[in-house]
Amino acid sequence: MSAVLVILLTALILSSVLLVRAYQDSRDDLISNALDLGTVLSQTLRPAMKRDEVWMAYETIMSPLERDAGWQYAVEQGEQPAIPVEGKPEREIYVLDTRSRVYVASRPREYPMLDELARRGAEHAELVRRIEARDDRRPVVFDDVWPGRYVMVVPILAEDSAPLGTLVLSYSSALLVPRFLNALEQVILGTLLVLVILLPLGWYWGKRLTDPLAHLSACMGRVGTEVPSDIQCDLYDGRDEIGQVSYRFRRMLDELREKEELERSMVASERLAAVGRLTAGIAHEINNPLGGMLNAISTYKRHGDERDPVADRTISLLERGLVQIKGTVGALLVEARLESHALTPDDLQDIRTLVQPDIQRKGLRLVWDNAIDAPVALPSSQVRQVLLNLLLNAVQASDEGGEVLCWLRADNRFFHAAISNGGKHISRGRMAHLFEPFATSSGEGHGLGLWVTYQLIQQLDGQIEVTSNESVTIFEVTLPLSEGESS
Amino acid sequence: MKRRNFLGLVFLAPGISGAATARSSVRIGLTPVFLNDQTFLNRWQGYLEERLGRSVEFVQRGNYREITELVLNGRVDFAWLCGYPYVRYREHMDVLTVPIYQGEPLYRSYLIVGADDARTETLEDLEGRLFAFSDPLSNSGWLVPQARLLAAGHDPEGFFARTFFAGAHRNVIEAVAVGLANGGAVDGYVYDALARLHPELTERTRIIWRSETYGFPPVVARNGVDPELRGRFRDALQGMQGSGQGRALLEQFYLDGFGDPDAELYTGIERLMRHVERG
Numbered sequence: 048m049s050a051v052l053v054i055l056l057t058a059l060i061l062s063s064v065l066l067v068r069a070y071q072d073s074r075d076d077l078i079s080n081a082l083d084l085g086t087v088l089s090q091t092l093r094p095a096m097k098r099d100e101v102w103m104a105y106e107t108i109m110s111p112l113e114r115d116a117g118w119q120y121a122v123e124q125g126e127q128p129a130i131p132v133e134g135k136p137e138r139e140i141y142v143l144d145t146r147s148r149v150y151v152a153s154r155p156r157e158y159p160m161l162d163e164l165a166r167r168g169a170e171h172a173e174l175v176r177r178i179e180a181r182d183d184r185r186p187v188v189f190d191d192v193w194p195g196r197y198v199m200v201v202p203i204l205a206e207d208s209a210p211l212g213t214l215v216l217s218y219s220s221a222l223l224v225p226r227f228l229n230a231l232e233q234v235i236l237g238t239l240l241v242l243v244i245l246l247p248l249g250w251y252w253g254k255r256l257t258d259p260l261a262h263l264s265a266c267m268g269r270v271g272t273e274v275p276s277d278i279q280c281d282l283y284d285g286r287d288e289i290g291q292v293s294y295r296f297r298r299m300l301d302e303l304r305e306k307e308e309l310e311r312s313m314v315a316s317e318r319l320a321a322v323g324r325l326t327a328g329i330a331h332e333i334n335n336p337l338g339g340m341l342n343a344i345s346t347y348k349r350h351g352d353e354r355d356p357v358a359d360r361t362i363s364l365l366e367r368g369l370v371q372i373k374g375t376v377g378a379l380l381v382e383a384r385l386e387s388h389a390l391t392p393d394d395l396q397d398i399r400t401l402v403q404p405d406i407q408r409k410g411l412r413l414v415w416d417n418a419i420d421a422p423v424a425l426p427s428s429q430v431r432q433v434l435l436n437l438l439l440n441a442v443q444a445s446d447e448g449g450e451v452l453c454w455l456r457a458d459n460r461f462f463h464a465a466i467s468n469g470g471k472h473i474s475r476g477r478m479a480h481l482f483e484p485f486a487t488s489s490g491e492g493h494g495l496g497l498w499v500t501y502q503l504i505q506q507l508d509g510q511i512e513v514t515s516n517e518s519v520t521i522f523e524v525t526l527p528l529s530e531g532e533s534s
Numbered sequence: 535m536k537r538r539n540f541l542g543l544v545f546l547a548p549g550i551s552g553a554a555t556a557r558s559s560v561r562i563g564l565t566p567v568f569l570n571d572q573t574f575l576n577r578w579q580g581y582l583e584e585r586l587g588r589s590v591e592f593v594q595r596g597n598y599r600e601i602t603e604l605v606l607n608g609r610v611d612f613a614w615l616c617g618y619p620y621v622r623y624r625e626h627m628d629v630l631t632v633p634i635y636q637g638e639p640l641y642r643s644y645l646i647v648g649a650d651d652a653r654t655e656t657l658e659d660l661e662g663r664l665f666a667f668s669d670p671l672s673n674s675g676w677l678v679p680q681a682r683l684l685a686a687g688h689d690p691e692g693f694f695a696r697t698f699f700a701g702a703h704r705n706v707i708e709a710v711a712v713g714l715a716n717g718g719a720v721d722g723y724v725y726d727a728l729a730r731l732h733p734e735l736t737e738r739t740r741i742i743w744r745s746e747t748y749g750f751p752p753v754v755a756r757n758g759v760d761p762e763l764r765g766r767f768r769d770a771l772q773g774m775q776g777s778g779q780g781r782a783l784l785e786q787f788y789l790d791g792f793g794d795p796d797a798e799l800y801t802g803i804e805r806l807m808r809h810v811e812r813g
Binding site for chain 1: 664666695696698699700701705709712713714
């Protein structure tokens with residue numbers, strides 16, 4: 048908007064300057080044209096004055112005025128002519144004889160022949176006084192004799208420079224009006240043209256300047272009211288100041304997102320840890336009497352040969368229920384099995400073989416990208432269970448005909464695994480409770496797979512991260528190798 | 535006719551000199567005694583060339599004197615002159631034919647003033663004022679008013695404050711119309727014709743006096759012109775009223791035709807001339 052104002056103001060100032068200039072130019076032009084005309088006329092008038100040819104002199108001074116151009120031509124062409132124009136007051140030409148009497152004038156009625164010009168009024172008297180006072184034979188312009196008139200005085204000289212008379216061209220400054228209007232029209236047209244070109248440019252430049260700022264400020268306004276991870280801003284990228292600010296803002300957003308991510312994962316970890324402690328405590332409290340009850344049932348079954356069949360059935364029912372409880376509690380209570388050999392490539396190959404039936408049943412494609420060809424210093428059973436759980440989850444989440452990718456790497460310090468699938472992505476709500484027991488809403492499984500996986504990874508001091516978007520869901524596992532056992 | 539003419543030119547051409555070839559066209563001097571515009575002259579020239587079987591060249595000059603001189607020294611064969619120079623130099627030329635205007639070979643001189651000048655009623659009212667004559671060799675535009683001033687007992691030299699010659703009659707009318715002159719003497723035939731063609735010019739003037747009639751400006755032949763050509767040219771002019779094309783041209787002149795002059799036609803001008811030139 049301000050750019051447009053600046054352009055308009057500039058155009059206005061420029062136009063004004065041009066107009067003033069045009070006025071001066073047309074004034075100079077008028078005077079210079081009149082002087083040129085006067086010089087030519089005075090030479091043309093010379094023979095007429097010398098031979099006292101009044102009519103010739105009249106025709107000569109009328110020739111630049113409108114009189115004959117149209118009229119004579121029309122007469123010659125036999126057309127209806129205009130009325131012969133007597134000289135108009137805007138442009139008067141008269142010839143004075145050496146005694147400052149009118150010799151001939153463009154308006155003969157106003158200036159009859161032989162009339163003494165000085166007697167026609169104060170301005171005329173002043174003009175005659177100046178003409179007679181002049182010694183110079185060159186043309187001269189008086190613009191202060193008559194208000195609103197320019198008077199050009201050109202002496203008419205014989206070949207030997209003897210004065211024959213004086214040619215006076217008296218032009219009204221009103222003659223400037225059409226010239227000025229013409230200039231005005233041109234200036235206005237030019238200005239409009241410039242504006243037509245500049246305004247869209249200015250608007251475009253202004254927009255280029257303000258749009259990123261407006262966008263940036265709109266984006267900044269969202270900080271605090273929306274969660275940082277939701278703020279997706281397509282910010283202007285450039286090397287100028289706005290680009291710098293945008294860059295900083297983007298960095299800030301990234302940091303906010305990281306912070307939010309960190310907070311969320313901390314909350315999740317703490318919750319998971321609390322849940323872990325709770326379940327472990329409950330599991331122990333359940334396991335102790337459960338062991339006693341199962342022992343009692345076992346003892347009962349071993350002793351007493353003659354048992355009541357009804358009691359047997361009841362005891363069996365109890366035993367099955369208790370075994371089921373034990374299984375569930377056992378699953379909740381993930382205990383580190385310390386006795387386990389180091390992970391070998393064969394273990395990894397076993398996992399591939401184990402998931403193969405599920406892969407085939409669902410018509411999926413398994414991409415197995417394993418770069419591990421030597422034993423890794425990690426307990427094999429835990430790692431096997433983690434990978435198996437994740438792979439089976441991936442298979443379960445995949446749509447028919449999809450693809451499951453298993454990427455495995457190891458270096459001196461870490462074991463890396465990434466399992467991805469292209470199935471339905473994990474919603475934000477589910478993501479928050481993904482690793483908690485019984486969090487899965489699907490009908491399959493007991494909902495403890497990821498909980499167990501998480502517990503196992505925690506016990507190995509590792510990390511698990513989930514990324515899920517519309518196209519892919521990736522579980523990334525990083526496990527530090529046991530010290531002193533790296534191969 | 536045309537074809538014979540063409541053959542004649544072809545056979546003649548090798549034998550004659552360049553000067554003779556140039557002279558083979560008929561040269562006709564014209565003065566502004568009538569309204570002449572170039573389109574009209576071109577048509578008239580075409581008409582005459584067809585009738586004469588020769589090329590025709592019109593010679594126009596700024597004043598009557600130059601045309602008269604051309605007749606006197608034989609540079610033109612024919613000329614349409616004012617009656618005054620004819621009368622003056624009648625030993626060197628003779629009247630070939632005279633235009634018929636409104637049924638007679640006669641015209642008048644008019645004294646005109648500006649239409650806005652209501653006071654001036656007679657020539658005497660113009661004393662001490664500005665006056666425009668047409669040409670010093672014009673009967674109507676100079677001789678008539680001069681004679682009238684003399685007849686009234688005035689000194690023609692000092693009667694007006696200022697006089698000038700405007701050249702053509704049309705210029706006199708314009709000079710009076712725009713106020714360059716307070717009065718003017720003009721050919722009545724030209725004035726009337728102009729009043730029909732350009733009334734916006736003549737209506738800014740007013741006729742205050744009409745002279746008696748004088749012999750209409752005649753078409754003259756120089757002495758010694760080829761008698762056969764002379765006869766053919768006279769027949770061409772006098773035959774105009776007999777042909778459609780000729781009549782159309784005459785209508786543009788506002789003339790009825792060309793006729794034979796009677797011997798006494800220019801005695802009026804002769805009398806004025808003697809009167810004025812003696813004075």
